[in-house]
Amino acid sequence: MPTDTSDDQILVAALLVAAGRGLRAGGDRPKQYRHIAGRPVLAYALKPFLDEAAITTVAVVIGAGDEMRYADAIADLATDKLVGPTTGGVTRQESVRRGLQALAKSGFRGVVLVHDAARPFVSGALIQRAIAAAVEAPAAIPALPVTDTIKRVDAQGHVEETPARARLVSVQTPQAFEFDRLLAAHDAASAAGQDSFTDDAALMEWAGHRVATFPGDPANVKLTHAEDFVRAQNARSLTVRVGSGYDVHALGPGDHVWLGGIRIPHAQGVIAHSDGDVALHALTDALLGALADGDIGTHFPPSDPQWRGASSDRFLAFAAGRVAERGGLIDHLDITIVCEAPKVGPHRETIRARIAEIAGIRIAQVAIKATTSERLGFTGRGEGLAAFATATVRLPESE
Template identity: 45%
Template sequence: MTQKTGVVIVAAGSGSRFGDPIPKQYHMLGGKSILAHCIECFARHTDPNLIQVVYNPAHQSWYESATASLGESISLPAPVAGGDTRQQSVLNGLRALAIKAPDSVLIHDAARPGISDDVIDRVTTALKSHSGAIPTLPVADTIKQTDTNGVITRTIPRDSLKRAQTPQGFEFNIILAVHEKFEGQEFTDDAALLEAMGLDVICVAGTTNNDKITHRDDFGRAQSWADFDNKETTHMSQEEYRAGTGFDVHRFAPGDHCILCGVKVPHTARLEGHSDADVGLHTLTDAILGAIGEGDIGQHFPPSDMQWKGAASDIFLKHAADLVRKRDGRIVNVDVTLICERPKIGPHTPAMRQKVAEILEIDVDRVNVKATTTERLGFTGREEGIAAQAAVSIALPIS
């Protein structure tokens, strides 16, 4: 009789230690989201209908974008909401899987995109003779124990110490039962619950590529193995870089604010246009479309189409970013220059950078927004309107 293996991928965290408004599991790595890398690997080992993602419902749009690259053969059940703690999130995922009655389950942190086929095989094989199995790595550094003042009290022998990774595998009924027994209590990982019950958990070999992405430096390390098509050997993906530019102008009209790079800026006038006339996002959209050879904003969102009257321009920019993702590409960086005498842009650039980063789902340090004047020359110098120009860099896989 074939064993059914379920998977719970925990992706509900905010990633506060990563230092970015976009949770790390939704960042792009080698043309795909970190979460998508995890899902694709587990889909090679089990029915995708048994892969249960646990997420934060507030991240719905990020989740949809992150999983957009999955092929038609990977059809997942709807994600379930996580809890206030990782332990509660895992329990929510296990309860969602229970109706499908898997024999065993693999519980994995979405922030470990380097999970490989051989690690999964080692965990599932060990489950044939143990209640639980987890991948681990030996501790290479000397471990010191200190008192509250930081003074060393002893050196801990490291021969028996291991660094735990995921996926952690268990007999399904056992792990569900112990999670429900200890609901509301805090454990550092799922194996610790079985340990508390006196049940055996075996360690199998993990890999350094499977280390968790916690801080920004970890993400930089992960980019060195961005091609995950073959999980048994990792190598640099081959990419080509594209540049795109954009330019746009909007005149002033009666009003009390402008929308610039997605931010409401108080002013004595508004910008006139068919949509919300966000000259910053319009030129950035054109730059991205130009880099991938997809025409301009007017071809995708004709001003003659009344459905775009008054529309928020982040719709246009998200569309351009989605076209990049559909080609397994990634946005490397963007640079926007707003040209006007007034309003003063400088005080608003941090909020503008943040907004653009959220729309494009990239790190804020890959976004620059700046302003300049034309020294009172021309239509911008006469304060008749605002001009903007943008430059972007896009990385696309070489086919």
């Protein structure tokens, strides 16, 4: 790792904190590894620091067991500046301290920018402002004017004070520090048992250092809740894709049929390798068609005994997951069920709710229609059921 080579050169490192679990954001993985428009959040956050010429070293603190996720996140990035990663601690404060210690062990001295990986839209201009501010002060943080009125409340939620808004700011990362002073402050806080600082600027204040501010960036948002990811997805450039699906199954002996993930009593059953849910099978194919990702038989071949009698909600959940893995969004699912019996109408809303649950979308994004074939053909003769489905999704343009 580079160190100072001349009196007028200040080396700059970036330390990205990506060790949190991000539970409030939902999903099946820490938020820094969730995808937006086909790329992990961490990849977005890293790239501007890797692209900044003034930064010589980029280090990342990750959670225990996240090594494979981290490797996937950096797979498409230029990694010549990357070191580590370092495994973080239980708290953000401890994770930063471990990252700083790893940098110190490698011989780094200079300015360090500490950035939360959950802020993926940091700009090169903001990074340059952080570096410039660090040259003038031992600690500097990006700040934005507060536009809402702020109230301080007591434990019961009663207002105690309304601070003057003109002197309030909200702060962001990257926060810029003189490396040796920040590490010393962390070590001192650890020795004193002070472990509840929510950002490094607060820790530096505790250590007696004056903290300067510089202009932040409103676009440098932090992804915290599930709706933050929806807004972030909408901000990325996505292309509409439409897929269609069709399925049919013969009726035979039995006392029920499965339609749209719902068990409906009936005088006959369905002859099928799985549970024979024509609605979910057609929807699965529609989603896979929108992805140009084969069909239900490609991923769940009837020749494979493990799918005998399988619940079809697994198939639809798989297809919806493939959309999410590629950074896409499901906009709408539309199904038409063709049969003489059973009657679909009494079960329509239950089916809509179940499909929405399986696909991870709102019920308003699911449409169910049912019709007969006027007693024509195999459905008209009561020999089978059929379903037609259309899926509308949005995918990153690169897809």
